[in-house]
Amino acid sequence: MAMESQFIWLNGELIPFEKATIHILTPALHYGAAVFEGIRSYNTDKGAAVFRLTDHAERLLDSARVFGFRELPWTMDDVVKAVKQTVKANGFADCYIRPLLYLDGGGWNLNVDGGRPSLAIAVWEWKNYLGEEALARGIRANISSFTRHHPNVMMTKAKVSGNYANSFLAKTESVRLGFEEAIMLDPQGYVAECTGENLFIVRRGKIVTPSVEPVLEGVTRHVVHTIAKDLGYRVIEQPVSRDQLYNADEVFVCGTAAEVIGLREIDFRVIGGGATGPVTRQIQKVYHDAIRGRLPQYEAWCEYVDESQPLKLPMDSNISAA
Numbered sequence: 350m351a352m353e354s355q356f357i358w359l360n361g362e363l364i365p366f367e368k369a370t371i372h373i374l375t376p377a378l379h380y381g382a383a384v385f386e387g388i389r390s391y392n393t394d395k396g397a398a399v400f401r402l403t404d405h406a407e408r409l410l411d412s413a414r415v416f417g418f419r420e421l422p423w424t425m426d427d428v429v430k431a432v433k434q435t436v437k438a439n440g441f442a443d444c445y446i447r448p449l450l451y452l453d454g455g456g457w458n459l460n461v462d463g464g465r466p467s468l469a470i471a472v473w474e475w476k477n478y479l480g481e482e483a484l485a486r487g488i489r490a491n492i493s494s495f496t497r498h499h500p501n502v503m504m505t506k507a508k509v510s511g512n513y514a515n516s517f518l519a520k521t522e523s524v525r526l527g528f529e530e531a532i533m534l535d536p537q538g539y540v541a542e543c544t545g546e547n548l549f550i551v552r553r554g555k556i557v558t559p560s561v562e563p564v565l566e567g568v569t570r571h572v573v574h575t576i577a578k579d580l581g582y583r584v585i586e587q588p589v590s591r592d593q594l595y596n597a598d599e600v601f602v603c604g605t606a607a608e609v610i611g612l613r614e615i616d617f618r619v620i621g622g623g624a625t626g627p628v629t630r631q632i633q634k635v636y637h638d639a640i641r642g643r644l645p646q647y648e649a650w651c652e653y654v655d656e657s658q659p660l661k662l663p664m665d666s667n668i669s670a671a
């Protein structure tokens with residue numbers, strides 16, 4: 350994957366890509382003491398638009414607070430502006446955006462307060478995470494032998510870099526076994542999420558997703574819920590067991606990187622018709638139109654990089670309990 354760009358934003362300045370390096374003794378590198386976001390910008394008729402940028406900026410700062418960073422010099426507005434500035438400076442439209450707020454110095458005694466935070470924002474051109482075939486056919490997944498974090502062990506609502514050691518374990522095992530993604534169970538044995546996506550099942554016309562406690566509260570999860578509700582589906586948040594996956598009519602996963610992807614097989618069991626199911630396809634289609642700013646009812650989610658375009662804040666809603 351080509352990750353080059355002209356500029357990377359670092360602590361308020363756009364610096365040349367090659368100069369955005371860190372010292373080997375940066376504590377974030379040793380302890381995973383950093384928080385990050387994964388955001389995407391899409392080309393629309395009105396130019397580059399960052400999808401749900403404000404929500405991602407908010408989650409970045411929430412993650413930082415959860416990890417223990419205090420009195421950061423950046424506000425949510427600063428992050429929003431810096432992301433737009435970086436996308437614009439690099440002249441990208443379809444790109445991935447990676448803000449990283451990391452412990453840049455100090456903190457060797459494992460105390461966040463003793464360290465110095467830095468904020469970097471990198472962007473690179475990017476089209477499709479899992480490939481065109483995955484979109485149409487769906488992918489194959491396994492239940493990981495690794496358990497997802499207990500919320501009192503690692504903070505599952507925060508995108509802390511160190512948390513992703515768990516995703517690395519699961520994804521590496523999954524790919525070595527010949528699958529494309531790993532589904533992780535929570536410490537109670539219920540379905541939690543994938544290594545970088547939230548999960549939904551469709552059964553008898555109803556859509557069910559695991560409750561939010563042990564998982565990352567995905568921005569795409571919220572988008573999918575809103576789209577599904579607007580399409581007339583009931584979305585229920587409740588514990589999901591492993592065998593509910595096997596017997597589902599459809600299973601799909603969603604995340605900023607993967608977008609909306611069906612699972613056609615889990616643990617060598619064919620799910621539904623063995624391809625991306627009809628409900629998933631319906632949601633997938635609306636999602637792809639929404640990210641490109643083609644649907645007026647969701648245009649508020651597209652935050653245009655060119656400030657002369659209307660900038661509206663994303664709306665909020667909650668997934669209903671069972």
Ligand SMILES: Cc1ncc(COP(=O)(O)O)c(C=O)c1O
Pocket residue numbers: 387542543544545546547564565566567568569570603604605606
């Ligand atoms: C563990 C995990 N779950 C779910 C998601 C999906 O979140 P989002 O839709 O905000 O990208 C991600 C991606 O950031 C993730 O890393």
